[in-house]
Amino acid sequence: xxLLTPIILLTVSNIFMTLAWYGHISRxxxxxxxxxxxxLISWGIAFVEYCFQVPANRxxxxxxxxxAQLKTIQEVITLVVFCFFSVLVMKEELRWNHYVxxxxxxxxxxFVFKKW
Numbered sequence: 520x521x522l523l524t525p526i527i528l529l530t531v532s533n534i535f536m537t538l539a540w541y542g543h544i545s546r547x548x549x550x551x552x553x554x555x556x557x558x559l560i561s562w563g564i565a566f567v568e569y570c571f572q573v574p575a576n577r578x579x580x581x582x583x584x585x586x587a588q589l590k591t592i593q594e595v596i597t598l599v600v601f602c603f604f605s606v607l608v609m610k611e612e613l614r615w616n617h618y619v620x621x622x623x624x625x626x627x628x629x630f631v632f633k634k635w
Contacts, residue, residue, distance in 0.1 A: 522582055528575030529593050533600040535568035541601075545608050591631040598624060 539561040543549045549557070579589040598621065605611045 521578075525575045525579035525582055525589070526592065526596070528571045528578070529596045530600065532568050532571035532575055533593075533597050535564055535571065536597075537600050537604045539564035539568060541604060541609070587631055591628055595624060595628060 542564070543552065543557045543561065575593075576589065579592070580586065583589045583592070602613060602617075602621075606613060
């Protein structure tokens with residue numbers, strides 16, 4: 520369970536961050552909103568994101584061997600969350616080249632976590 524705690528917190532954090540960064544371009548009515556308002560709303564969402572991300576990193580720094588591993592896990596979670604957002608919310612298609620790129624990121628996880 521100790522390993523799952525930072526992963527769960529990072530996942531929740533990334534859901535909020537993806538909404539803060541990309542939610543305002545997901546619907547036409549959001550695109551028409553004044554930029555200043557969108558920035559303020561995004562900051563509000565990002566605050567919630569930080570409420571999950573900061574404890575995730577604090578706990579993760581005690582669970583993983585080093586911060587490179589913690590950051591690598593965070594990037595993989597970000598990619599997975601973004602893929603779901605891209606397909607489900609933005610209605611974009613993942614193509615073969617995306618999958619090849621993702622495979623390289625999975626390879627990066629192997630190299631970062633491998634005990635050499």
